[in-house]
Amino acid sequence: MTNFLTGSAAVTVIRGRGRVSALGVALPTSGDAPVPPFTTHPTGVPVAALPAAAETAVTELRRRHPAYRQLDRTVLLALLAARQATAQAGWGNGEMMNDGQERHLTDSPTYQLTIPPLAVSIGSSRGATGRLEEFHAGFLAEGSVPVAASPLTTLGNVASWVAYDAGQTGGATLSHSSTCSSAFQALGNALAWLKAGMATRFLAGGTEAPLTDFTLAQMRAIGIYSPLAAADWPCRPGAGRPSTFVLGEGSAVFALEQLSAAQATAETRPLLVLAGVGFGFEAIGSKTGLSPEGRHFQQAIRQALTQAALTPADIDAVVLHSPGTPAGDAAERAALRAIFGAELPLLLSNKWLLGHTLGASAALSLDFACHVLETQQWPAPPFTTDLASAADKPIRRILVNAAGFGGNAASVVVERQ
Structure with a gap:
């Protein structure tokens, strides 16, 4: 930057x-x-x-x-x-x-x-x-x-x-x-x-x-x-x-x-870097809904990756917005497939532990992403889901998604250096 x-x-x-x-x-x-x-x-x-x-x-x-x-x-x-x-x-x-x-x-x-x-x-x-x-x-x-x-x-x-x-x-x-x-x-x-x-x-x-x-x-x-x-x-x-x-x-x-x-080079401890923030918006008639393909998610993700000077292949995991609503969960995954292809990064979430905290949810998701980068660990959900339970390689970069009523979405890329 x-x-x-x-x-x-x-x-x-x-x-x-x-x-x-x-x-x-x-x-x-x-x-x-x-x-x-x-x-x-x-x-x-x-x-x-x-x-x-x-x-x-x-x-x-x-x-x-x-x-x-x-x-x-x-x-x-x-x-x-x-x-x-x-x-x-x-x-x-x-x-x-x-x-x-x-x-x-x-x-x-x-x-x-x-x-x-x-x-x-x-x-x-x-x-x-x-x-x-x-x-x-x-x-x-x-x-x-x-x-x-x-x-x-x-x-x-x-x-x-x-x-x-x-x-x-x-x-x-x-x-x-x-x-x-x-x-x-x-x-x-x-x-x-x-x-x-x-x-x-x-x-x-x-x-x-x-x-x-x-x-x-x-x-x-x-x-x-x-x-x-x-x-x-x-x-x-x-x-x-x-x-x-x-x-x-x-x-x-x-x-x-x-x-x-x-200054960054002189640091002796690993750094958590806020590498990119992207935003998306889709103008649809429903102010509580979203498109099946999650167009606002796609826009936000692409913008965050561009700002971070990264490609989809550089992302190791995604902390999903995924609030547990079937339509919202499906749209976000459709957006991810449009960008990452059939092989998605590890999918993670903390909402099964915290619920959906509305305006605080994105920040708590980013905090969770930082925790994963630091420890390389997270708890496995006790129910059937597509969320990952473990990683088979080190996680260095995480994409974090958020979306809300009105057709808006935002994404952040955080990395450990």
């Missing part, structure tokens, strides 16, 4: 990453399949909610900081993931906080960064879902809303609170919403800024907390929700009929840094 302003070869590396999901803050391990992380929502459907330990972290985050007690759950999940990413990247000293007191990094809402100002780019399909529904219910009951209703429910409040929590004193704070590819919209924007020399470091990712009665009713109304029980692995990508879509909550955030060719 070339910096548009300096003309020098450069790479964008994932310096740190963090996540929170139905698996907590952990990543899936190889070996026997774990206990199903799904639970039954009060409405009677299976969901992928946070486990107890992660729920405690959310509660503590809200309790410790008065300003955070009013925030939507979507924002709090982003803060937890961003803190992990920033700490792993080593971007904060973890000691001196904005109030001058010394304490552990996770005990304070903000901490002073030891680097120049960074930018923030966060995607979310629905934003402050819970708070918006609460404020609307209050309005219907009382005819009025609190002063804070508007600022707490705008999409932009997600990125701005992440920036505040990271101790940002300058730089852009960007929020994106493009249904289930929102996180890759945020990531693509961050990559463009880095390549253009408009920033040197970014926190970018996606977050979603959609497990509300109203949102679940919307998903059920579409007719795609899984009929399987929470204990029966209800989300089954690539398993065919019936539809096994299951809603989940979570967040994943990445600490991105632009390195010159010389």
